[in-house]
Amino acid sequence: MSDHPLSSLQGEQADLLRQASQALARQDARGALALIDRADAMGPTHNGALNRSLALRLLGDFAGSLAQVDRALSMQPYDFIALLAKGALLEKLGKPKAAVASYRNALKIAPTRDRCPPALLAQIDYASDLVQQHAEALRDHMKAEVEAVAADLDPYTRERFDEGLEIYAGLKPAPKQEPILLNYPRLPAIPFYDRALFPWLETLEAGTDMIRAELEALIAFEFDRFAPYINYPPEAPVNQWGALNHSHDWSALFLWKDGQKQEEVCARCPGTTALLESLPMADQPGFAPTVTFSALQPHTHIPPHTGSANIRLLCHLPLILPGPARFRVGNTTREWKMGQAWVFDDTIEHEAWNDADALRVILILDVWNPFLAEGEKAMITAMMQAQRRFMAE
Numbered sequence: 001m002s003d004h005p006l007s008s009l010q011g012e013q014a015d016l017l018r019q020a021s022q023a024l025a026r027q028d029a030r031g032a033l034a035l036i037d038r039a040d041a042m043g044p045t046h047n048g049a050l051n052r053s054l055a056l057r058l059l060g061d062f063a064g065s066l067a068q069v070d071r072a073l074s075m076q077p078y079d080f081i082a083l084l085a086k087g088a089l090l091e092k093l094g095k096p097k098a099a100v101a102s103y104r105n106a107l108k109i110a111p112t113r114d115r116c117p118p119a120l121l122a123q124i125d126y127a128s129d130l131v132q133q134h135a136e137a138l139r140d141h142m143k144a145e146v147e148a149v150a151a152d153l154d155p156y157t158r159e160r161f162d163e164g165l166e167i168y169a170g171l172k173p174a175p176k177q178e179p180i181l182l183n184y185p186r187l188p189a190i191p192f193y194d195r196a197l198f199p200w201l202e203t204l205e206a207g208t209d210m211i212r213a214e215l216e217a218l219i220a221f222e223f224d225r226f227a228p229y230i231n232y233p234p235e236a237p238v239n240q241w242g243a244l245n246h247s248h249d250w251s252a253l254f255l256w257k258d259g260q261k262q263e264e265v266c267a268r269c270p271g272t273t274a275l276l277e278s279l280p281m282a283d284q285p286g287f288a289p290t291v292t293f294s295a296l297q298p299h300t301h302i303p304p305h306t307g308s309a310n311i312r313l314l315c316h317l318p319l320i321l322p323g324p325a326r327f328r329v330g331n332t333t334r335e336w337k338m339g340q341a342w343v344f345d346d347t348i349e350h351e352a353w354n355d356a357d358a359l360r361v362i363l364i365l366d367v368w369n370p371f372l373a374e375g376e377k378a379m380i381t382a383m384m385q386a387q388r389r390f391m392a393e
Contacts, residue, residue, distance in 0.1 A: 010042075012042070013039045013042045013043070013045070016035050016036075016038050016039040017035070017036070017039050017045065017047050017048055017051060019035050020032040020033075020035040020036045020039065020048075020051045020055075021051060023035060024051060024054055024055060024058070027058060029055040029056075029058040029059050030055075030059075032051060032054075032055045033052065033055045033056075036048050036051050036052050036055065040052075044071075044075075045075075046072050046075040046076050046079070049068045049069070049071040049072035049075070050068070050069070050072045050081075050082060050085075052068045053065045053066075053068035053069045053071075053072065053085065053089075056068060057089070062089050062092040062093050063093065065089055066086065066089040066090065066093065069082050069085050069086045069089060070086070073086070078109055080106055080109050080110060080111065083102050083103075083105050083106035083109075084102075084103070084106045084123055084124075084127060086099075086102040087099040087100070087102035087103040087106060087127060087130075090102060096130075096134075097134065099130070100130060100131055100134040103127035103128075103130055103131050104131050104170070106127060107124070107127055107128060107131065110124055131170070132171075134170075135169045135170040135171045136169075136171065138169045138170070139165065139166055139169040139171055142165055142168070142169065143165065146165070156194050159332070163331050163332065166331070167331075172331045173331070174189075175189050175191055175329075175330030175331060175348045175349075176189055176348065177189045177306075177310050177345065177347040177348055178306045178347055178348070178349065179306060179307060179308055179309050179310050179347040180306060180307065180308050180309075181308040181309045182308070182309035182310070182311060182380075182384065183309075183310060183347070184309065184310055184311050184369075184380065186371075187310050187311070187369055187371055187372075188371065189330075189345065189348060190345055191329035191330040191331070191332045191344055191345060191348050192329060192332060192334070192342055192343070192344050193313060193342075193343045193344065193345070193370070195342075195343075197343075197370045198315075198343055198367070198370070200279050200280060201315075201341050201343070203275070203278070203279070204275070204279060204315070204317055204341055205317065205339050205340065205341050207271070207272070207275045208317065208319065208338065208339050210271045210272070210275070211269070211271070211272045211275070211317070211319060211363060212319045212320065214268070214269035214270075214271055214272050215269070215272075215293055215319050215320070215361060215363075216320075217268075217269075218253065218265075218268060218269065218293070219295075219359075219361075222268070225253050225265070226248070226251040226252060226253045226293070226295055227251055227252065227253075228244070228245070228246050228247055228248055228250065228251055228252075229244070229250045229251055229252045229294065230244045230245045230246070230247065230250065231245070231246060232245050232246075240303040240304065240305065241303070244300075244302070244303075248297070249296070249297045249300045250294070250295070250296055250297070250300060250302060251294075251295045252292045252293065252294050252295065253265060253292060253293045253295075254290065254291065254292045255269070255272070255273065255276065255291040255292065255293070256276075256281075256289045256290055256291040256365075257290055257292075258286060258287055258288070258290060259283070259284055259285045259286050259287055259288050259289065259290075272363075276291060276365065279365075279367075280367065280368070281365055281366055281367055282311075282312045282366040282367055282368045284312075284377075284380075284381045284384065285381070285385070286384075286385060286388065287309075287381070287384060288312055288366040289365060289366040290364075290365070290366050291363070291364065291365040291366070292363075292364050293319070293361055293362075293363060293364075294361065294362050294363075294364050295359055295360070295361045296325075296352065296354040296359070296360045296361075297354065297359060298354060298356055298357050298358055298359065299354065299355065299356075299357075300353075300354050301351070301352070301353050301354075302351055302352040302353075303351055304349045304350065304351045305349070305350070305351070306346065306347050306348065306349055306350070307346030307347050308347075309347065310345060310347045310369065311368070311369050311372060311377075311380055312366045312367065312368060312369060313343050313344065313345055313346070313366075313367050313368070313369055313370075314343070314344055314345075314346045314364055314365070314366065314367075315341055315342070315343045315364070315365050315366075315367055316336070316341060316342055316343075316344070316362050316363070316364055317341040317362060317363040318336040318337065318338055318339075318340070318341075318360075318361075318362050319361045319362060319363055320359060320360060320361040321336055321337075321338055321356070321360060322356040322357065322358035322359065322360065323355065323356025323357060323358070324355040324356055325352070325353065325354050325355060325356060325360045326352065326353045326355065327350065327351075327352045327353075328350055328351050328352075329344045329345070329346075329348050329349075329350040330348045330349065330350075336360075336362065343367060345369075
């Protein structure tokens, strides 16, 4: 039985394109074009357009080569190699900014590095460097332009503007909330919140010396009460927590945990407890507040992670700072300073470093997101308690 005529035609076309690829490997561009012409007479193909583009590029016809790459992309818009080739051709044609746009699109769909041969990795790295250089140049240009119309912004607003400019330039991603438990709608993704929203911060900061004195007594006589902050069971995937799982490099002593007051610990730091109870901490029986002394050993890094729910924010008060210690939330990195607290959204990716040669300790406590209505807080708490009961049945 003879082959179906269409199958025979497709086989002949594929064979012609294979021969064209072999001719291109020999740098025989004109021989390849003759073969591609015969294949195209049977109908346009993605591979035919790419082969023709390469042949024209070998002959120095970069405009024609680009037209063929665009023809191939019209058939398969998510062709990584074609997008890389388009970027290179746009560079050849003296259009570097258009080339960057093509390279950026290619990098979005690039295969993992372990799947790329060295030659392709070199092209990817080149494209990445060019995209980065373009973004930095755009940032510098925009900064120079806006300074001519710069207003007298307060530090918080100026920090936000500068971050927005770098996001617009393509140097940084926009911060996003990624809560593990609850992503409540219509709450803003703000890495560090404006202090003006939390007038009680000054009261907390004023108690720094007293809290530190009670903490130091605990460390001196009962440091064994501090337990590893990360404590996954053997069967659980540890992901980024491998180095800190069951490790005292990051340890904690809880004053409240998931809404439950730790009476014995609180009794040992009565001044701290009284001060905390005077503050508007998040109050969700079974969930919040959680208040802890968080201890990080010298030269220890807490890897990037996110918290449980955007209805609550975290407040940090540094208590023991023996040297430089950094904290990043989203695109913003700050250093802790004694006597200065801050409030941040822990559902935005964050990480911490103790760069000093001695122990660093901060106080961490839950507070409500200020953009929630009072009645809404009770409804959210009831909702979360109902979900927990349902899951326990």
